[in-house]
Amino acid sequence: MKILNFGSLNLDYVYGVEHFVMAGETISSSSRDTFCGGKGLNQSVALAKAGGNVFHAGNIGAEGGMLRDMLESAGVDTHLTKEVGVPTGHAIIQVNEKGNNCIILFGGANQQINSAQIDATLAEFSAGDYLILQNEVNMLAEIIDKAYAKGMVIFLNPSPFDDKLKSIDYNKISYILLNEVEGAAISGKTEADEILDAIRAKYPKMKVVLTLGENGSVYDDGKERTAQSIFKVKAVDTTAAGDTFTGYFVTALAEGRTPAEALKRAAAASAIAVSRKGAAPSVPAVREVEDFLAER
Secondary structure, three states: OOEEEEOOOEEEEEEEOOOOOOOOOOOOOOEEEEEEEOHHHHHHHHHHHOOOOEEEEEEEOOOOHHHHHHHHHHOOEOOOEEEOOOOOEEEEEEEOOOOOEEEEEEOHHHHOOOHHHHHHHHOOOOOOOEEEEOOOOOOHHHHHHHHHHHOOEEEEOOOOOOHHHHHOOHHHOOEEEEEHHHHHHHHOOOOHHHHHHHHHHHOOOOEEEEEOHHHOEEEEOOOOEEEEOOOOOOOOOOOOHHHHHHHHHHHHHHOOOOHHHHHHHHHHHHHHHHOOOOOHHHOOOHHHHHHHHHOO
16 A cells, blocks of 8 residues: 655754844844754654655755655655755744744745646555645645545645635545644534534544544544553653654554554654654654553
8 A cells, every 4th residue: 555645845944042033133043953844744754664655745946855865764755756946845943042932934845736746646546545634735625636536545634724724625534633723723612522523523424533632642433432542751852743643643554453553553653752852853663663562
């Protein structure tokens, strides 16, 4: 089975500053670091490290080579990642001495997907193959419509949540993976059980995975509702927690594991990720996850 992630690729430019720059002010930074990012990239890395047969489709600019290199080093097939004539999507991040940040996002190449690219990409996949989507690229509705027509199994992580997500047909989504904030935005409810009930009532064919931070996660397909608690670790950096969870959950299902087993592996992988610094570099290899579970 093939897993296609049609997702974002970002460069994160991180500047260390004493304080956030004010209107009309020019300040110097004490440091500048460049990191690979984007929910699409993080999830592809997690899918591949979990053992999935992963293909990443998306766009970069001329300066985005390190993003392709990062994917390939994790075992992701990147022949569907294209270079386009606009800058790579990126974030300009100020981090002050207290560790707080201030971020400017530029969609760049991530917003240059077109119908021809969608058609050429999906032509390489068949009914039953998995498609993973987030909300950091354009043309989501068209990607979903065309993948659904092919019979692909569609997973949506509706993050970041915005009005663009109102244009898609959720009845074509096989699995939705979302947190409490996103769940509340879709359902109009705030309590976990109410969020699940409302989403299931509105979209009865869609399976739901709701992550609840320190309260774990829940899977609901209308026939069963399965909960998974977190594995307690010392958290260092939660940046890639959700993307790691998504990658491991999806790959576990692709391997034929039950939803309960998939939740457990995803929770373990996420626990390891938050105990390390960084985003994509914090995603554990599958053997690390298996050793982690064997010790518990």
